[in-house]
Amino acid sequence: MKTIGILNGPNLDRLGKREPEIYGATTLAQLEERLRAEFDGAARLEFFQSNHEGALIDRIAALADAKADGLVVNFGALTHTSVGLRDALLGAHLPTVEVHISNIYKREEFRHKSLTAPACVGMVTGLGLEGYFAALRFLLKQ
Structure with a gap:
């Protein structure tokens, strides 16, 4: 079973x-519940949310x-500002x-x-x- 990290x-x-x-x-907890229900048995989902760039890195x-086996990321406003997140993605090779x-x-x-999209x-x-559902379906086919 694949393990996919979902970072917000x-x-x-x-x-x-x-x-x-x-x-x-819909709240983040409700979204996570929906994703777990949809992908139960197909993937192990690891959720993480932080308001801090370093914690995400x-x-x-x-x-x-x-x-x-892969990541789904929504970095919010950091998408447009963070070279650090981009470098972390490039270094992760996921x-x-x-x-x-x-x-x-x-x-x-x-x-x-998006500074981070070129690393995706x-x-x-x-x-x-x-x-989120589309991203997970794509990653599960990889």
Whole structure:
């Protein structure tokens, strides 16, 4: 059975409360529950959320050292600013799919550029929480 890490960055612990008109009413705990139910038996999912860049970098390294089979990442605002996260992904050598709940290309211009996407095999943007499901389905086929 594959092990897939699902990492969420700053403010994603506020899903369901923060800007529901953009991110919806589902909480992060509810999303994790839905993902577990959908992929039970197909993958071992390891969830992690932090508002701190260094904690996310440490988790990427830990998953790489544990020989995880892939990552689904939503780094939130750090997507657009963090060379450190990009370097961590490149050094991990794990197939990674970047997910954005909203369509970053329909938002403010500063959100149009992802520093971390070039370190990923793909990106899902604008599909709401379904992007996580699409990313996991893709990684399970790898």
